[in-house]
Amino acid sequence: MKKFFILTAILTFAMLFQSCLVSRCKRPQIVGYVYDSISRQPIANCNVGENKTGANGYFELKELRYSQLTFLGFEAPLLMVNEAITKEGYEKKFIALFNPHGGGHKRGAKHDADTIFLKKTPMPEIK
Numbered sequence: 001m002k003k004f005f006i007l008t009a010i011l012t013f014a015m016l017f018q019s020c021l022v023s024r025c026k027r028p029q030i031v032g033y034v035y036d037s038i039s040r041q042p043i044a045n046c047n048v049g050e051n052k053t054g055a056n057g058y059f060e061l062k063e064l065r066y067s068q069l070t071f072l073g074f075e076a077p078l079l080m081v082n083e084a085i086t087k088e089g090y091e092k093k094f095i096a097l098f099n100p101h102g103g104g105h106k107r108g109a110k111h112d113a114d115t116i117f118l119k120k121t122p123m124p125e126i127k
Helices: 002-019
Strands: 021-027 029-036 058-061 064-069 079-086 093-099 110-118
Touching: 021 079, 029 079, 029 093, 093 110
Parallel strands: 029 110
Antiparallel strands: 021 064, 029 058, 079 093
């Protein structure tokens, strides 16, 4: 009988702790295009976060998640995303997202950044 109570207690605690482990969104999937602001042409091989754009200027950043031990009544943490967009010869830009309850996004969260236009950096005058 004592073994039964011990086994029941272990299973109860295991189930309680498992329910406290939740998946949080660190960054939703981000998709979009990068174009030149003057020519309106796509910019290939542009760095967006950890990825590069394709020939058509398209980029896709995968969703990032983490596990967090939480208890009843705790809210999801802030979601703050700041991904750099860089290409030599162009001004640097950022994809900035903020959501005060963002970490609670369900799996498959997606942000469409649409079209991002980059300006060319001015060329220094040669004297």
